[in-house]
Amino acid sequence: MNALELHAVSVRYRERKIRSLKEAVVRGLTARVRPEWFYSLREVSLNVGRGEAVGVIGANGAGKSTLLRVAAGITSPSSGVAITRGTIAPVMELGTGFEAELSGRENIFFNGALLGRTRADMRARLDEIIALSGLQSFVDLPLRTYSTGMVARLAFAVATTIDAETILLDEILAVGDAAFQRQCNERIERFVHGGHTVVVVSHDLDAVERLCPRAVWIADGQLAADGDAAEVVARYRAFIADRRSVRQSSAAASA
Amino acid sequence: MTSISPAILLLERRNAAGPLRLGGELRDLARQSSLLFELVHRDLTVRYKRSFLGFFWTMLHPLLLMLIFAAVFSNLFRFQTPHYETYFLSAYVAWNFFAQTVVNAMASMAWNGNLMKRVRVPLSIFTLSTAISGLVNLFLSMAVLLAIMIAVRAPLRPSLLFLPVSLAILFVFTLGVSLALTAVSVFFGDVREMVQAGMPALMYLTPIIYPMAIVPERFQWLVRMNPLMYIVELVRLPIYYGVVPSARITAGGVIVAAASLTVGWMIFRRLAPRFHAHL
Numbered sequence: 001m002n003a004l005e006l007h008a009v010s011v012r013y014r015e016r017k018i019r020s021l022k023e024a025v026v027r028g029l030t031a032r033v034r035p036e037w038f039y040s041l042r043e044v045s046l047n048v049g050r051g052e053a054v055g056v057i058g059a060n061g062a063g064k065s066t067l068l069r070v071a072a073g074i075t076s077p078s079s080g081v082a083i084t085r086g087t088i089a090p091v092m093e094l095g096t097g098f099e100a101e102l103s104g105r106e107n108i109f110f111n112g113a114l115l116g117r118t119r120a121d122m123r124a125r126l127d128e129i130i131a132l133s134g135l136q137s138f139v140d141l142p143l144r145t146y147s148t149g150m151v152a153r154l155a156f157a158v159a160t161t162i163d164a165e166t167i168l169l170d171e172i173l174a175v176g177d178a179a180f181q182r183q184c185n186e187r188i189e190r191f192v193h194g195g196h197t198v199v200v201v202s203h204d205l206d207a208v209e210r211l212c213p214r215a216v217w218i219a220d221g222q223l224a225a226d227g228d229a230a231e232v233v234a235r236y237r238a239f240i241a242d243r244r245s246v247r248q249s250s251a252a253a254s255a
Numbered sequence: 256m257t258s259i260s261p262a263i264l265l266l267e268r269r270n271a272a273g274p275l276r277l278g279g280e281l282r283d284l285a286r287q288s289s290l291l292f293e294l295v296h297r298d299l300t301v302r303y304k305r306s307f308l309g310f311f312w313t314m315l316h317p318l319l320l321m322l323i324f325a326a327v328f329s330n331l332f333r334f335q336t337p338h339y340e341t342y343f344l345s346a347y348v349a350w351n352f353f354a355q356t357v358v359n360a361m362a363s364m365a366w367n368g369n370l371m372k373r374v375r376v377p378l379s380i381f382t383l384s385t386a387i388s389g390l391v392n393l394f395l396s397m398a399v400l401l402a403i404m405i406a407v408r409a410p411l412r413p414s415l416l417f418l419p420v421s422l423a424i425l426f427v428f429t430l431g432v433s434l435a436l437t438a439v440s441v442f443f444g445d446v447r448e449m450v451q452a453g454m455p456a457l458m459y460l461t462p463i464i465y466p467m468a469i470v471p472e473r474f475q476w477l478v479r480m481n482p483l484m485y486i487v488e489l490v491r492l493p494i495y496y497g498v499v500p501s502a503r504i505t506a507g508g509v510i511v512a513a514a515s516l517t518v519g520w521m522i523f524r525r526l527a528p529r530f531h532a533h534l
Contacts, residue, residue, distance in 0.1 A: 013532045019441040069531075073270045076528040081271040088268075092373035101301045113293035114374045115428040116286065 001085060003166050003197040004048040004071055009080035011040040011066050011221075041065040042079070042221045049088075050165075053191075053198040055208030055229055057236055058218035064201045067218060068092070068168050071199065085198075089115050089164035093171075094155035100144040102133055104154055107143055111158045127159050133157035154164065159189045166197040185211075209233050275524040277377070283377035290376065294384035299391060314399055321347070325466050336466055337408045338495070341400075344495035346463040346487045348396040349421075353429045353483070354454045358390040360433040361440040361447045368534035370378040378527045382437050386430050393422070400494070412497035421489040421500070424508045426484050431515030441533050462488055482511040 015036040018024045039162055041063045046055050056064045070076040070082050072090035078195050098107050099113050108129055112122035131156040143151065171189065185207065192211055202208050208215055208229060215229035217236050225232045270353045284291065284436045339454045365380040370376065397418075404411060438447040462470070470478055480482060485507040492500045500508075 018444040018445070020447055021449070024443065068279065069372070070270060073268055074372065075531045077268055077272050079272050081269055083270075085264055088375075090374060096373040097370050099297055102297065106297075106300070110293045112298060113287070114370065114376070115292040116290070118289040121290075161336045 001050060002047045002083075003050045003052070003085055004042055004057055004199065005083045006067075006071065007043055007044040007081050007083075007157050008043045008080055009067075009077045010042050010044075011038065011063075011070060011075060011094045012037040013037075017200050032240035038194055039221045041070065041077075044221070044223050046216065046223065046226070048197060050197055051147055051195050052214060053200070053212040055168065055215040055233075056199060056201045056218060056231065057203070057205060058206055058224070059192060063221040064218050065092075065170055068170050068201055068220075072168050078082055079084040079109075086165035086166065087116075088166040089159075090168040092168075092169065095160060096155075098143055098151065099232060103142055104133075104146070107154070107213075108158055112162065115162050115164075117182070118161065129161050130155045132161065142223075149180075156180070156184065160191075162225045163194075166199070168197065169200040169202075171198045171201055171203070183209075184232065205233050206238065266456075269412065275527050276374045277520070277524070280377050280379060280463060280479050280524075284380060284383070287377060291384055291387070294380065294393070298384065298388040300420050314396065318399075320359060320469070320504075328464060335435050338404075338407065341409045342403055342409060342466070342491070342495050343464055344382050344400050344403065345491045346461075348393060348400055348491040349425055349487050350458060350461065351396070352389050352393040352425065353395050353486070354430075354458070355392070356386050356429050357433050357436055358451055358454065359389065360385040360437045361450065362438050364534070365447075365531075371534055372531060376420050378530060379434065379512065379523060382433050382499055382523075383430070386426065390422075390426060390427070404494075412493075412498060414493040416488070417493040417499045420505075421493065421508075424505075424512045425486050425488055426483075428508075428512040428515045431517070431519030434516075434519035434523040438523040438530075442526065463487060481513075511531070 015038045018027060044063075044067065044162065046067075056067060058064050066075060068090065070077050070093070071084065072088060072092075073082070073084065074090065074092075095109055099110065103141075104111065105126070108126065109119055109122050112125075113119075114239075130136070132152075133139075133149060135154060138150065146154070188198065188200065188211055198212070200208070200212065212229050214227065215232040216223065217225040217232050225235055321340055321344055324343050327476055328339060328343070360382045363385045367381050371378065371381075401411070403409075436450060437444065440450075458464075459479055460478065462478060467475070467478065485504060488504055489500050489508045492504070
């Protein structure tokens with residue numbers, strides 16, 4: 001049984017957004033503007049089996065994050081359907097929902113609740129989270145007194161102590177210093193080897209190749225390739241190199 | 256990394272195109288009830304934490320207003336309304352809950368837009384949590400009102416026991432209006448300002464500071480058209496007049512509240528799937 005299935009999922013937006021009621025009235029009275037649609041995802045179908053680790057790669061704005069959001073149930077598709085089985089924890093951005101006025105401890109409870117955990121659940125994990133974040137006595141001070149690094153460590157500790165069967169990670173490898181990134185990588189490896197289903201969006205192609213047996217390449221909202229990670233990453237690299245050389249030669253020609 | 260329990264395997268979620276379903280939304284709200292609790296908790300602690308006198312500040316506004324109104328109007332309405340402060344405050348706390356909740360609910364969509372983009376939450380949870388924190392404040396205001404009534408020796412009558420019914424109707428009505436307006440305000444940023452500007456006007460159209468009797472006969476129907484009149488009266492009757500509201504007024508309040516929640520939810524469920532493009 002698959003942990004995650006996308007069936008012909010499309011997500012589209014109106015290109016020209018109407019932002020105020022005034023504008024809507026004026027627009028409605030003057031000209032009928034045909035909606036122009038921008039497709040973030042177009043008819044994407046994808047199955048991820050239980051315990052599989054899949055890397056999602058592609059250029060900025062290709063639709064990788066949208067794919068993750070639809071899978072997590074955050075964004076609803078414009079057409080098609082996404083099905084998930086089992087508990088699921090999206091980690092879209094570290095520190096989501098942190099509140100400066102609340103203490104570290106209160107933020108731990110609040111963040112846990114965002115991921116569907118009760119206070120009792122979080123109390124059981126509290127010691128582990130505090131230890132992992134290295135906050136110690138700071139944990140009862142308001143978050144606004146923390147350094148950026150402390151906030152990041154706390155966020156990471158909360159996010160990764162939550163265990164769900166399926167874990168969706170968006171770009172969290174990109175933040176933090178080298179030691180922090182190593183810690184992230186170790187944690188993700190533990191998820192992958194611990195039998196969790198992991199879908200990770202990343203620009204770090206080496207990490208994708210190392211962590212995931214399978215990779216998916218998204219280009220312009222469509223599935224460009226899906227298969228063995230080494231193969232897909234190689235094709236994507238070739239595509240980038242190709243495009244770069246085209247750009248360079250055209251730049252050289254115009255110079 | 257605990258082992259996976261078999262019960263969890265049955266948990267299947269579908270994320271499909273189309274309006275929200277009531278069953279699914281209620282199930283998600285129940286599942287995320289701890290988040291609801293945390294949101295209310297955060298609302299209240301952030302509001303009251305920074306200042307030692309936090310609670311006092313939120314009470315200060317209606318108290319000041321009451322003083323002004325009491326000074327100005329108790330002369331004006333002296334003969335019809337003994338204990339004007341109770342007359343005014345009993346309706347004003349209900350009104351204040353309504354107005355604050357609607358305005359704060361719209362603001363909460365803007366504040367929590369980031370959350371909605373990054374975590375799976377039932378989209379109505381922010382409106383609901385705003386209404387619940389408003390309810391906590393309403394209870395505090397009610398306590399202050401009772402203290403004032405005791406201080407000025409206004410009579411406390413057994414009809415006060417009807418208040419939970421009145422407040423339930425007030426809550427449902429407010430939730431419905433909030434759902435509709437939050438949904439619309441996500442799409443049109445100026446709706447929030449329009450509502451904020453319109454609230455004082457609506458307050459003066461509702462018999463809150465003045466007694467119904469001073470409205471000229473030929474305009475009374477206009478005031479009676481205002482659904483808020485029923486809601487406000489339902490709260491004022493048991494507190495100020497010391498009577499249990501008549502069946503007619505109670506039925507009117509129930510119908511108005513039910514209609515508000517139904518229409519509010521219908522608007523919300525249609526618009527919610529497109530929120531993410533606008534937040």
